[in-house]
Amino acid sequence: MGFRIKAKVMEEDDIRRAVRRIAHEIVERNRGASDLVLVGIRTRGVPLSSRIAEAVASIEGVEVPVGRLDITLYRDDLHTLEQPVVRETYLPPDLEGKHVVIVDDVLYTGRSVRAAMDAIIDFGRPASIQLAVLVDRGHRELPIRADYVGKNLPTSREEKVKVALKEVDGEDAVYIGYPD
Amino acid sequence: MAGEAAERRHLLDVDDLTREDVERVLETARSFSEVMRRPIKKVPSLRGKTVVNLFYEPSTRTRLSFEVAAKRLSADVLNFTASTSSVEKGESLKDTALTLRAMGVDAVVIRHPVAGTPWLLRRWLDVSVLNAGDGMHAHPTQALLDLFTMRERLGDLEGRTIAYVGDILHSRVARSGFKACLAMGMRVVAVAPPTLLPPVLPEGVEVSYDLDEVIPRCDVLYMLRVQKERLLEGRFPSPQEYSRFYQLNLERLRAARPGVVVMHPGPMNRGMEIASEVADAPHAAITAQVAAGVAVRMAVLFLLLGMGERGD
Numbered sequence: 001m002g003f004r005i006k007a008k009v010m011e012e013d014d015i016r017r018a019v020r021r022i023a024h025e026i027v028e029r030n031r032g033a034s035d036l037v038l039v040g041i042r043t044r045g046v047p048l049s050s051r052i053a054e055a056v057a058s059i060e061g062v063e064v065p066v067g068r069l070d071i072t073l074y075r076d077d078l079h080t081l082e083q084p085v086v087r088e089t090y091l092p093p094d095l096e097g098k099h100v101v102i103v104d105d106v107l108y109t110g111r112s113v114r115a116a117m118d119a120i121i122d123f124g125r126p127a128s129i130q131l132a133v134l135v136d137r138g139h140r141e142l143p144i145r146a147d148y149v150g151k152n153l154p155t156s157r158e159e160k161v162k163v164a165l166k167e168v169d170g171e172d173a174v175y176i177g178y179p180d
Numbered sequence: 181m182a183g184e185a186a187e188r189r190h191l192l193d194v195d196d197l198t199r200e201d202v203e204r205v206l207e208t209a210r211s212f213s214e215v216m217r218r219p220i221k222k223v224p225s226l227r228g229k230t231v232v233n234l235f236y237e238p239s240t241r242t243r244l245s246f247e248v249a250a251k252r253l254s255a256d257v258l259n260f261t262a263s264t265s266s267v268e269k270g271e272s273l274k275d276t277a278l279t280l281r282a283m284g285v286d287a288v289v290i291r292h293p294v295a296g297t298p299w300l301l302r303r304w305l306d307v308s309v310l311n312a313g314d315g316m317h318a319h320p321t322q323a324l325l326d327l328f329t330m331r332e333r334l335g336d337l338e339g340r341t342i343a344y345v346g347d348i349l350h351s352r353v354a355r356s357g358f359k360a361c362l363a364m365g366m367r368v369v370a371v372a373p374p375t376l377l378p379p380v381l382p383e384g385v386e387v388s389y390d391l392d393e394v395i396p397r398c399d400v401l402y403m404l405r406v407q408k409e410r411l412l413e414g415r416f417p418s419p420q421e422y423s424r425f426y427q428l429n430l431e432r433l434r435a436a437r438p439g440v441v442v443m444h445p446g447p448m449n450r451g452m453e454i455a456s457e458v459a460d461a462p463h464a465a466i467t468a469q470v471a472a473g474v475a476v477r478m479a480v481l482f483l484l485l486g487m488g489e490r491g492d
Contacts, residue, residue: 123218
């Protein structure tokens with residue numbers, strides 16, 4: 001599906017600052033980083049979680065384990081997909097007692113986050129699950145909210161939010177626009 | 181296994197699949213082998229779907245493998261074994277199919293001693309049909325799990341050489357395996373006594389009667405089960421003579437390439453087509469094949485049933 005840009009809402013520097021702020025908030029709220037695990041939802045949550053982990057390391061001097069989660073097998077809209085593609089999932093071995101922070105690029109209906117929580121609970125019983133997103137665009141269909149938000153972006157349902165990250169797209173930016 | 185062709189909702193033989201489809205199954209199976217290493221080996225993808233295992237022929241590993249695969253995807257599983265069903269009272273396959281249709285099942289996994297039965301079943305049922313072995317004809321999920329196992333051991337399969345050794349005439353494993361291996365760009369050699377070779381083989385399959393000549397140039401040695409009941413048909417003079425010429429033993433294995441992969445679809449006749457020490461050697465990928473069977477069948481069920489209505 002194509003994408004017609006209406007506006008660029010975050011530049012490279014905005015994303016860098018948002019990531020750093022989220023890292024600070026995570027450290028503050030969890031009183032350090034010793035029991036933290038970051039889990040990025042594929043695709044763009046994965047590089048975001050690595051960036052947050054780097055920022056936490058520079059603030060606290062602690063290497064936080066980072067996982068990658070593919071939620072395809074847990075989606076409740078599988079029947080609407082033409083061809084589901086399952087990709088690799090990796091989570092650090094022991095989640096028991098850990099504070100897991102799910103990281104995603106955009107928070108919209110909340111269904112991806114619900115699927116991610118189901119998946120994480122299948123791997124172990126963390127002490128808590130928190131949520132960090134770069135953009136919260138509203139329109140929740142489930143009672144889910146983010147603990148850490150890079151930018152709140154009010155949108156209409158007709159609009160689309162596109163997060164571009166260097167690791168995947170070759171640039172850092174957030175666009176708002178319309179499907180073509 | 182998406183796409184235009186209505187056939188793609190079924191898996192009847194390897195020909196149903198394009199190379200792209202095969203790649204997708206193998207890639208998806210890799211993700212499922214990760215699921216099998218989790219503390220909770222179950223995902224909710226097929227919750228609410230019902231899969232029936234319709235087995236008209238004895239089977240342990242294929243039936244269990246399909247059952248485990250469906251359960252790990254959270255599907256409900258019904259097991260139907262002909263010997264303990266109304267088939268004994270004379271119920272026809274068609275009536276059994278109509279009963280299943282009325283019960284609203286979503287997929288039927290069928291094994292039948294008569295070749296072509298899954299194609300017949302597909303005409304009566306508007307749900308996914310998966311062939312788990314029909315007569316001497318086809319066994320597509322076995323071919324896919326074999327490809328998966330080989331790829332895990334060898335990496336890219338293009339240009340690799342596989343020898344299928346033994347009773348090729350009666351082997352549905354070999355028939356589907358030939359097609360799958362050729363489609364992936366492998367060289368295929370059929371090694372057997374002349375009496376155990378079919379009159380026609382797919383184009384591209386080389387024939388040899390001499391296992392010792394073939395072994396040094398193979399990346400995979402695929403030993404087929406000698407079906408002992410065939411002894412009565414006089415296909416070979418004695419088990420001893422068969423073993424002398426076609427058994428994979430340690431001495432023969434020494435002539436093989438260092439990283440050679442030894443495979444067998446099971447159940448094995450240790451001491452007949454394969455020596456016990458070879459079956460337990462590190463070259464043998466036989467238990468890996470069983471594990472791959474669950475992952476590949478999960479992938480196939482997921483890809484066939486996990487999608488929406490396609491208007492076919």
